[in-house]
Amino acid sequence: MTGKTYQAxxxxxxxxxxxxxxxxRVEAAARTLFRLYGFREIRTPIFEVRELFERGIGETTDIVxxxxxxxxxxxGDWLALRPEGTASVLxxxxxHRFDQTMPPPYRYFYIGPxxxxxxxxxxxxxxxxxxxxxxxxxxxxxxxxxVIALGWEFLRHVGAQNVQVEVNSIGCSTCRPAYQAxxxxxxxxxxxxxxxxxxxxxxxNPLRVLDCKNEVCQAVLQGAPVIDAYWCDPCRTHxxxxxxxxxxxxxxxxxxxxLVRGLDYYMRTAFEMTAEGLGAQNAVLGGGRYDGLLRALxxxxxxGVGFAIGMERLMAVLPEAADPTSALAVMFLPLxxxxxxxxxxxxQTVRRLGIPAxxxxxxxxVKSGLRSAHRxxxxxxxxxxxxxxxxxxxxLRDMSASRQATLSPEEAVEALxxxxxxxxxxx
RNA sequence: GAGGGUGUAGCUCAAGUGGUCAGAGCGUUGGGCUGUGGCCCCAAAGGCUGUGGGUUCGAGUCCCAUCACCCUCCCCA
Numbered sequence: 001m002t003g004k005t006y007q008a009x010x011x012x013x014x015x016x017x018x019x020x021x022x023x024x025r026v027e028a029a030a031r032t033l034f035r036l037y038g039f040r041e042i043r044t045p046i047f048e049v050r051e052l053f054e055r056g057i058g059e060t061t062d063i064v065x066x067x068x069x070x071x072x073x074x075x076g077d078w079l080a081l082r083p084e085g086t087a088s089v090l091x092x093x094x095x096h097r098f099d100q101t102m103p104p105p106y107r108y109f110y111i112g113p114x115x116x117x118x119x120x121x122x123x124x125x126x127x128x129x130x131x132x133x134x135x136x137x138x139x140x141x142x143x144x145x146x147v148i149a150l151g152w153e154f155l156r157h158v159g160a161q162n163v164q165v166e167v168n169s170i171g172c173s174t175c176r177p178a179y180q181a182x183x184x185x186x187x188x189x190x191x192x193x194x195x196x197x198x199x200x201x202x203x204x205n206p207l208r209v210l211d212c213k214n215e216v217c218q219a220v221l222q223g224a225p226v227i228d229a230y231w232c233d234p235c236r237t238h239x240x241x242x243x244x245x246x247x248x249x250x251x252x253x254x255x256x257x258x259l260v261r262g263l264d265y266y267m268r269t270a271f272e273m274t275a276e277g278l279g280a281q282n283a284v285l286g287g288g289r290y291d292g293l294l295r296a297l298x299x300x301x302x303x304g305v306g307f308a309i310g311m312e313r314l315m316a317v318l319p320e321a322a323d324p325t326s327a328l329a330v331m332f333l334p335l336x337x338x339x340x341x342x343x344x345x346x347x348q349t350v351r352r353l354g355i356p357a358x359x360x361x362x363x364x365x366v367k368s369g370l371r372s373a374h375r376x377x378x379x380x381x382x383x384x385x386x387x388x389x390x391x392x393x394x395x396l397r398d399m400s401a402s403r404q405a406t407l408s409p410e411e412a413v414e415a416l417x418x419x420x421x422x423x424x425x426x427x
Numbered sequence: 428g429a430g431g432g433u434g435u436a437g438c439u440c441a442a443g444u445g446g447u448c449a450g451a452g453c454g455u456u457g458g459g460c461u462g463u464g465g466c467c468c469c470a471a472a473g474g475c476u477g478u479g480g481g482u483u484c485g486a487g488u489c490c491c492a493u494c495a496c497c498c499u500c501c502c503c504a
Contacts, residue, residue, distance in 0.1 A: 063503080120496080123503095128504070129504090285504070286503070370465095395462090
C-alpha cells in the first residue's frame with residue numbers, strides 16, 4: 001500500500017458481501033410482505049429543504065436541533081439530509097396530490113438511508129438505514145393494530161429473536177396538556193430525587209422523564225401519574241379498540257405506560273419493538289399515529305399511522321446465516337491464451353441459461369485454477385487447455401464429487417443445465 | 428454534546444516494572460504433486476506497532492494531541 005489512504009467517514013460503513021446479500025434478502029422480504037397489506041414503495045430524495053423537517057419533526061426536537069445534517073447548496077438554498085422518512089413521504093403526498101390522483105389505500109413504504117449527526121455507538125450510526133411504512137387517511141384503531149401486526153409479522157418472518165412489542169397511547173392535543181401539567185407538578189415535587197438529566201428536562205419534556213433509564217429515577221417513576229387517568233374519551237375508546245384488534249390479530253404485546261416518542265408529530269398510539277443483544281439502542285422498530293401531520297405540511301386533514309425499522313439494528317439481532325452461499329456455480333478455467341476465446345463464449349452460453357458463471361481469464365496452472373474454483377465454492381469447473389482445444393471439447397469437473405469428463409460443449413452445457421437448474425424456477 | 432475503553436501483518440491475537448519483542452496461528456503466493464482443488468509438509472511475501480509530537484541513551488510499552496472503533500449518558504430506528 002502506498003500513498004495516503006482513506007476511510008469511510010465517522011459513523012458510516014461499507015456494506016460488503018455477504019452482508020450486502022443478507023440485507024437484500026431482508027429488503028426483498030419487506031417488499032413482498034408489505035405488499036400483502038396494500039403498501040406500495042415510494043422513493044424520495046435523501047435531501048429536502050431544511051424547513052420540511054423543522055415543521056414535520058418539530059423545531060425543538062433533538063433531531064432537528066442538533067442532529068440534522070444541514071447545508072447550503074451552491075444556489076444558497078438551505079437543505080438537510082433526511083433524518084427520517086415520514087416527512088418526505090407526506091411531502092410527496094401533498095406535492096403530487098395523492099388524494100386526488102391515486103386510488104386507495106394510501107399506504108406507502110420506503111427503504112433507504114437516513115442521516116443524523118450523533119455520536120456513534122452500537123446500533124447508532126450517522127448514516128443508517130430504515131424501512132418504514134405510512135398508512136394515510138385511515139383513522140380506525142384497527143389500522144393502528146394492522147400496522148403493528150405488520151411490523152411484528154415482518155420481524156418474525158425474517159427471524160428476529162426475542163422481540164417484545166410495547167404499546168401505549170400518549171393522548172392527543174386535547175388531553176395530553178393536562179397530563180403533562182400533572183407530570184410537571186409531580187417532577188417538581190420530587191426534583192431532588194431525580195437524576196440531573198431529568199431535572200434539566202422535566203419542564204420542557206415531562207414525558208421524556210418517564211423513559212429515563214437511570215436507577216436513581218426509578219423509584220420516583222413508580223409513583224408518577226399514569227396517563228390513563230387523563231385520556232379524553234375519544235383517546236380512551238381508540239386505545240381500547242387498538243388493544244382489542246391486536247388481540248384479534250394474535251399480536252403478543254405488553255402495555256408500557258411509560259413508552260413515549262421523541263418526535264413531536266406522534267399522538268395516541270405509540271409503539272416500539274425491542275430485541276435483546278443491542279445494548280442501549282434496543283429499539284428495532286418504532287412508530288405511532290400522527291393525525292394532523294399531513295395537514296401541518298399543507299395537505300388535507302387526513303390521519304396517519306406508521307413505523308420505521310432500524311436496518312442495522314435488525315440485522316444485528318438476526319441469527320447468522322448458516323449457509324455462506326457462493327455467488328458462482330461454474331468457473332471456466334482457460335489454460336492457454338488460445339483457450340480464452342472458447343472460455344468466453346462458453347461462459348456466456350451458460351449464463352444465458354441462468355447459471356451464474358465466471359471465466360478466470362488470467363491464464364494459470366490447473367492447480368491454481370482449481371484452487372480458486374474450490375475457494376469460490378463453485379460446483380463445477382470447466383477446464384479448457386490444449387488437449388481440449390485439439391478435440392473441440394471441454395473438461396467438466398464436478399468439484400464436490402471429484403469426478404470429471406471431457407465432453408462436447410453441447411453435452412457439457414446440458415449436463416450443467418440438468419445439475420444446476422432442475423429445481424430452479426422456470427423464469 | 429459529556430464520560431470511559433481500545434488501536435501491533437489481510438484476519439484473530441502475543442510481546443514481565445520502557446533495553447534483539449516486532450512474533451504466532453489463520454489467510455495469501457509458490458513448491459513438494461512437469462494438466463488437477465480440499466488433507467499434510469516446506470518456503471516466501473506481508474507491519475515506519477492508527478497518525479503527529481514529546482520524555483528518554485533507548486518507546487509497541489510512558490506523556491500530550493489527533494483520528495477511528497467499542498461501551499455508557501444523551502437521543503432514537
